[in-house]
């Protein structure tokens with residue numbers, strides 16, 4: 001799929017606009033247009049319905065260790081600064097950036113790929129480079145190669161490929177494409193690395209640290225003491241309200257708290273349309289369980305969340321569940337899996353993260369409570385001490401443990417966190433939906449069309465009501481159907497132009513059903529329903545339209 005075509009459709013039909021476009025836009029910020037707001041809202045509502053309000057707490061779902069409760073929260077974006085100290089974001093939520101002195105481009109350190117070369121042993125006639133060597137050495141060997149040829153040789157390819165030097169027998173194979181930190185860890189000096197788009201090695205500056213949280217000032221006086229941060233994730237609002245939810249509602253462990261809302265990260269390199277933005281929305285669940293069942297709950301949520309994307313139309317061959325290796329895991333995490341989609345803007349074979357499902361142990365609740373708890377009287381609730389011997393990042397001092405009154409047991413619950421991005425999910429559904437094919441026009445002649453094959457639950461407009469012509473009472477009959485449908489669904493009325501053109505306009509924005517009022521409607525009260533994907537048409541009674549659309553959207 002050509003990403004440029006999707007981006008232009010999104011602008012042309014009102015899904016997505018660059019933020020502040022008339023002033024030249026602001027990098028990393030996007031506005032959702034009239035159709036985009038409906039699509040994203042449907043993604044969030046499907047998530048909330050499937051995970052929270054539609055959840056049946058009386059039944060044990062397949063794969064779940066037991067029945068469980070689900071509830072929701074809506075917390076503020078700006079929170080007490082101490083929240084971010086205790087969560088670790090103040091000290092640890094940073095990226096490293098490197099600058100290229102040649103191209104003047106800036107990169108996130110862990111996202112630039114350095115190219116390593118080695119020589120194909122069988123092809124080499126030069127004894128100096130007859131075995132696999134680090135590319136620094138190969139570079140030296142190539143010192144006499146003309147510059148333009150070097151540039152070619154070093155061009156990033158995003159994968160393996162072969163290059164042949166002018167000297168016929170020496171075939172060089174690009175054997176490895178590694179991330180920069182791995183190379184640096186392996187002892188390769190930055191002077192040996194060729195930056196993307198640079199022609200010679202050694203143009204990268206040393207990595208510099210950069211905190212990703214947006215800083216702001218609360219109150220009129222605005223000193224450094226009044227500094228606050230825009231939340232970089234919604235999760236912390238849930239942790240700090242854990243006790244409030246337990247005390248104010250009847251939920252019992254195991255239970256989950258869900259939240260959907262804006263998060264902000266001052267990303268170094270926002271890119272790939274909305275995939276990496278500086279302002280975005282998250283859909284997060286913190287699921288609290290007993291430590292001894294946490295592994296089972298982790299597996300349950302990982303598989304449940306993967307299935308959710310499949311159910312809404314992402315195909316298995318472009319959706320992967322990737323368990324992190326031990327060295328990728330955060331220090332507190334027992335297991336993390338990413339749900340990843342093969343976004344079309346990524347090189348073939350690469351996947352981008354849609355959602356992370358993490359087993360966070362009791363790290364978060366402990367971090368928010370430790371500090372004032374007496375480490376001597378509660379040996380299981382240890383205080384982490386700083387170099388000065390004082391408790392590091394003093395927590396709230398509130399006891400965030402949980403008392404299980406059936407088992408007569410007190411413990412700090414373990415947490416499973418499925419953390420999804422609403423914008424990334426929306427983008428994945430859009431990418432997957434985009435198709436070009438042909439559909440017959442009103443005379444049966446095949447016409448090219450662009451069609452968004454969005455799942456009916458996600459489609460911004462559920463049905464379009466179209467009078468065949470603007471006379472003979474057809475508009476009146478169509479408007480009656482439109483008003484009946486409008487009570488339940490977002491529907492559209494269109495009486496302008498040839499009906500084939502009107503169908504194609506709806507196909508392009510993903511409307512799953514078109515209802516057409518024609519001459520027969522006026523005699524027998526039936527209308528045609530046209531299916532966007534199969535192009536099948538069938539007749540139903542006009543008054544059955546709301547029930548028909550409801551049945552089809554919900555897949556009954």
Ligand code: ATP
Pocket residue numbers: 233265267274275276277278280281282353354355356419420421422423424425
């Ligand atoms: P990445 O490695 O891509 O930066 P992350 O691992 O930092 O992502 P998390 O902190 O786990 O992401 O956030 C959970 C989810 O929030 C991600 O899976 C993603 O869907 C979404 N998300 C995170 N950062 C962004 C962003 N800059 N723009 C859009 N969505 C984001």
